[in-house]
Amino acid sequence: MFDPNNIAALIDKSKEESAEVLKTNDDISQDQERNVENVGLTLSEEDALKAQIFGCWSIPLGLPYNENLLVRIKLKLKPDGTVSKTEILDHARMNKPGQGFYKVLAESALRAVKLCQPLRVPTTGYERWKELQLNFDAREMLEG
Amino acid sequence: MIKKILILLFILISFNANALIEVDITRGNLNPLPLAVSPLSIDEESRKSFKKILKKENIGSEISNIVEKNLRTSGLFNPLDKKAFLQAPDIANLKPRFEDWNLIKAQALITGKVNYVEDKLRVEFRLWDVLAAKEMMALAFTTVPNNWRRVGHIISDKVYERLTGEKGYFDTRIIYVSEEGPKTQRIKKLAIMDQDGANNKFLTLGNELVLTPRFNPTSQMVTYLSYFKNMPRVYLLDIETGTQEVVGDFPGMTFAPRFSPDGKKIIMSFAKDGKSDIYTMDLENRIVEKITNHPSIDTSPSYSPDGKYITFNSDRSGYQQIYVMKKDGSDVKRISFGNGLYGTPVWSPRGDLIAFTKLHKGKFYIGVMRTDGSGERLLTENYYQEAPSWSPNGRVLIFYRETKTNSKGEGFSAKLWSIDLTGYNERQIKTPTDASDPSWSSLLSN
Structure with a gap:
């Protein structure tokens, strides 16, 4: 049964766990703390x-699901x-012959990023996430 | 040694510091893409010229209405309300103010203009990516003014292909059997219309019973059955020229003729001596070849798009089920194993699925399964429905559905319906009479 309170509890738990890790690491040297970050x-x-x-990601529904998506x-x-x-x-791959679907998929992913921004990033640790790689994979959704 | 450890530590620290965080996005929304279809702009002189010829107040708006309707009925797009548009069509076509279109949540924008040039209709259109603020496609067409609806369908196909990655299905026709009169004395005529129900025409007079029209996948040729002296004959009809010929008189009853993918053969079943087998006929030399030879009823054959396999239904297992075999009739495999009876299998033009009709516990279903029989999905259920036919891109099925009569025998109707592979986008296609046995053409333009 879907219970939003449970999910909230899980998220909170996750937060608590990560906080605990950081706390445990408090007494470790500064270099290693940066490493954890x-x-x-x-x-x-x-x-x-x-x-x-x-x-934000509207998956193009006409894509062939047996291809590398x-x-x-x-x-x-x-x-x-x-x-x-x-x-x-x-x-x-964008302009390779026979890969027209890849271009459609890449454009949809770019639209999703633009539509979503500003992204929900952590309030701290900018150095950690100032560069991100998003791997958009539509196979699971299209194979349904 | 200490030096080596320090170097290793340095490398590890550097590696971690530069490691790019990766996030896997494996889900998205399957909501229709919001897009804006701006009316095609038209100058006053052109507008008056087209009004005189086509009796349409503003042909630019009419064409954009067709595009909007096509995209909406596909279920993949959500054309936004024109009342919310902030930019005039002529300005939008020159240079859209993307922030205005962004404001109304459009992710794509279609603009264009119409001109009257030397007695011809010239239509330019552009597709814009609103979020990326760039042009995705720009095309122009010139044709005779009477082709204005087709121009709308072609624009719809181009937009559909650019945004979904697969070809569209809007510039197509549907042939079907028009039915009129009481259920016991139906007058049946061949009829054809655009896929959206427009331009309906009757192709036969209704003197003879007509059945199972099927389009050639490579041309505007149709094969169908018609009765002559109480015997069914297979006909070929060229939709463009209206010429018609009898393919042949065959011994016994003939059923469900259908073209091979290259259009060079017809595959069908003949019933004789209480059994029915599948045959092909080469349309060039009229040589008939027997494909199945089994003391059972084998009917409804349909080729795979590469022409290497044939699916058909047979009662050889005791109940009607779906089978697949090689094109020469060898290596027959049963692929349907669910509860109920399975019939009218049709191979998808994409090659990945087989559509079918299923009868189970008094209900009829239209469904699809993979070509090995796995992944059966029932898309729609009703009192009586059958004869699925694929859109040329293998995304939508058209079929017919009959309604139950009341105790007085009244209330019977037969109508055409379409449903897409998601099973959610079910729509009735309006026809001037009752309708059955639809067949979808290939794209008229590529």
Whole structure:
């Protein structure tokens, strides 16, 4: 049974766990603390970002689901979550013959990023997430 | 040693510091894409010229209405209310103010203009990505003014393809059997219309019973059955020229002729001596070849789009089920195993699915399954419905549905319906009479 309170509890729990890790690391040297900051987003941070982009991404429904439908986009972000630069990592595929669907998919992913900004990024640790890579994969949705 | 450890530590720290955070986006929304279809702008002189010829007040608006309706009925787009538009059509076509279109939540914008040039209709249109603030496509067409509806359909196809990655299905026609009169004395005529129900025409007079018209996938040729002296004959009809020919008189009853993907053969079933087998006929040399040879009823054959396989229904297992075999009749495999009876299998033009009619516990279903029989999905359920036919892009199915009569035998009707592969976008296609046995053409223009 779907219970929004439970999800909220899980998110809170995730926050608590990550806070605890940081607390445990308080007495470790400064270099190592910076290292922990660089490992990635916490689960709740990642979930918040995903949930936001899920809502903005209109998946083109005509795509062939037996093809490689992964679009990787590198973002440069400002501290407020607005996007200063986007780069499609497999850009060469955009204009390859027979890959018209990839262009459609990449454009839809770019639209999602633009529509969503400012992105829901953490309020701290800008150095950690000032560059992000989003991997848009439509297979799961299209195979349905 | 210490030096080596320090170097290793440095490398590890640097690696972590530069590691790019990756986030996997595996879900999105399947809501129709919001887009704005701005009326095509038209200068006053052109507007008056077209009004005189076509009896339409503003042909620019009429064409954009067709585009808007097509995109809306596809279920993939949500054309926004024109009342919310902030920019005039002529200005928008020159240079859209993207922030205005962004404000009304449009993600794409269609603009264009219409001109009267040397007795011809010239239509320019542009598709814009509102969020990226850039032009995605710009095309122009010139044709005779009477083709204005087709121009609307072609624009719809171009937009659909650019935004979804697959070809559209709007510049197409549907042939069907028009039915009139009481259920026991139906007058049946061949009829044809645009996919949106416009330009309906009757192709036969109704003197003879007509059945199962099917389009050639490569041309505007149709094959159908008509009765002559109480025997069914297979006919070929060229829609463009109106010429018609009898393919042949065959012994026994003939059912469900259908073209091969290259349009060079017809595949059908003949019933004789209590059994029915599948045959092909080469349209060039009229050689008939027997494909199945089984003491059962094999009917409703349909080729895979590559022409290598044939799907058909047969009662060889005791109940009517769907089978797939190689084009020469070898390697027959049953693919339907669910509860109920399965019939009228039709291979998708994309090659990935087979559409069918299923009868289970007194209800009729239109469904699809993969070509190996897996992934069965029932798209719609009703009292009586059958004969699915694919849109040329394999995204939509058209079929007919009959309603139940009351105790006095009144209230019977047969209507055409369409449904897309999601199973949510079900629509009736309006016809001037009752209608059955629809068949969808390939795209008229590519």
